[in-house]
Amino acid sequence: MKIILSQQLLDDLTQSVRTALAMHGIVNIPVLAEEIRKRNETENVALEDITALLMAHAQTHSAAMEFDRQMN
Numbered sequence: 001m002k003i004i005l006s007q008q009l010l011d012d013l014t015q016s017v018r019t020a021l022a023m024h025g026i027v028n029i030p031v032l033a034e035e036i037r038k039r040n041e042t043e044n045v046a047l048e049d050i051t052a053l054l055m056a057h058a059q060t061h062s063a064a065m066e067f068d069r070q071m072n
Contacts, residue, residue: 003049009040013050017057027058028066 013036020027033051058065 003045003053005045005053006040006043009036009043009045009050012036012039013054013057017054017061017063021061021063026064026066027054028068029054029058030067030069 016032016036017027020032029051033047033054036054037045037047037050055065
């Protein structure tokens with residue numbers, strides 16, 4: 001099943017990857033996915049779907065990825 005996302009969410013995802021790379025040199029997938037999900041809650045997209053798209057996008061940038069959740 002293909003997931004249809006708004007252009008706003010896709011733009012947010014793209015900009016989030018670029019910002020993470022510029023600031024940290026690495027993309028923390030679970031943390032960034034949750035931030036994107038929260039900013040776009042009205043779209044009701046599953047965290048797992050955002051995570052998969054985020055990983056795919058980070059891969060296109062040959063980005064180093066981290067999979068540690070921050071503990072609050």
